[in-house]
Amino acid sequence: MKSLLEVEALGRTFGSGKRTLQAVKGVTFSLAPGEIVAVVGESGSGKSTLARLILRLLSPTQGQMRLEGRDVFRIPLRAYWRMVQAVFQDPYSSFNQFYSVRRLLQKSLGLLGPLSSQEREARIRTALQSVGLEPEGILGKYPHQLSGGQRQRVMIARAIMLRPRLLITDEPTSALDASLRATVLNLLKDLRQEQGTSIIFITHDIGQAYYLSDRILVMHQGEVVEEGPVERVVEQSQHPYTKRLLSDVPRFHG
Numbered sequence: 198m199k200s201l202l203e204v205e206a207l208g209r210t211f212g213s214g215k216r217t218l219q220a221v222k223g224v225t226f227s228l229a230p231g232e233i234v235a236v237v238g239e240s241g242s243g244k245s246t247l248a249r250l251i252l253r254l255l256s257p258t259q260g261q262m263r264l265e266g267r268d269v270f271r272i273p274l275r276a277y278w279r280m281v282q283a284v285f286q287d288p289y290s291s292f293n294q295f296y297s298v299r300r301l302l303q304k305s306l307g308l309l310g311p312l313s314s315q316e317r318e319a320r321i322r323t324a325l326q327s328v329g330l331e332p333e334g335i336l337g338k339y340p341h342q343l344s345g346g347q348r349q350r351v352m353i354a355r356a357i358m359l360r361p362r363l364l365i366t367d368e369p370t371s372a373l374d375a376s377l378r379a380t381v382l383n384l385l386k387d388l389r390q391e392q393g394t395s396i397i398f399i400t401h402d403i404g405q406a407y408y409l410s411d412r413i414l415v416m417h418q419g420e421v422v423e424e425g426p427v428e429r430v431v432e433q434s435q436h437p438y439t440k441r442l443l444s445d446v447p448r449f450h451g
């Protein structure tokens with residue numbers, strides 16, 4: 198199958214001289230349309246830097262990326278963000294606190310160009326309902342009036358409202374309790390099923406990666422040390438670092 202995204206020898210260095218830190222090193226992988234790939238690794242392994250590079254919030258110091266065969270850096274940013282959207286772990290810092298939920302969502306819809314007001318309202322309502330939020334109760338509220346779980350779901354609604362080809366999620370369930378966590382994971386599955394969205398699911402939780410993804414990339418100190426179909430990586434991991442990550446998850450023992 199033709200790839201949606203190809204990432205080739207991607208790298209990012211911070212600082213210079215003795216203080217140089219290579220946060221992402223030579224990362225190469227591709228993502229098929231409708232595929233869910235988990236990126237797992239401990240804190241500091243470079244997962245969020247990789248997400249920011251793919252989203253073009255940060256420039257790489259090495260490597261290339263192609264989206265549907267096109268050099269990513271030749272695609273205008275607005276057009277790129279119509280195709281590639283993200284959900285981060287801390288929605289509070291990503292929202293303008295002075296905007297109501299309605300205004301936040303309308304602003305994002307601006308990326309799609311002119312839409313009729315009925316179309317805008319319909320997209321916003323459908324997106325909120327699909328993350329289990331009642332539009333009437335939430336549209337007039339401001340970020341500080343929402344719970345952490347509600348903010349996280351508004352952020353997911355905002356991303357999926359644009360119907361991106363690729364969704365990057367960075368610890369999207371970290372602010373949620375167990376039942377909402379399951380809701381969000383199932384929502385991501387449905388999104389792939391119904392719209393064929395590809396997903397890069399970043400997590401330190403290998404259990405969630407196992408539940409949701411087709412393939413896993415294991416990152417350690419900026420590099421991908423192991424990659425493969427989820428069952429293979431979990432059941433017959435090759436790299437000592439992956440084995441160590443798995444040994445921290447009680448339910449995978451035996």
Ligand SMILES: Nc1ncnc2c1ncn2[C@@H]1O[C@H](COP(=O)(O)OP(=O)(O)OP(=O)(O)O)[C@@H](O)[C@H]1O
Pocket residue numbers: 211212218220238239240241242243244245246247401
């Ligand atoms: N803007 C920056 N300037 C300098 N160093 C940075 C910057 N951003 C990230 N780093 C460093 O790059 C390394 C990788 O960080 P990154 O946030 O990508 O890891 P992570 O795997 O996402 O961790 P976490 O799970 O804690 O979010 C870390 O050592 C971090 O301190």
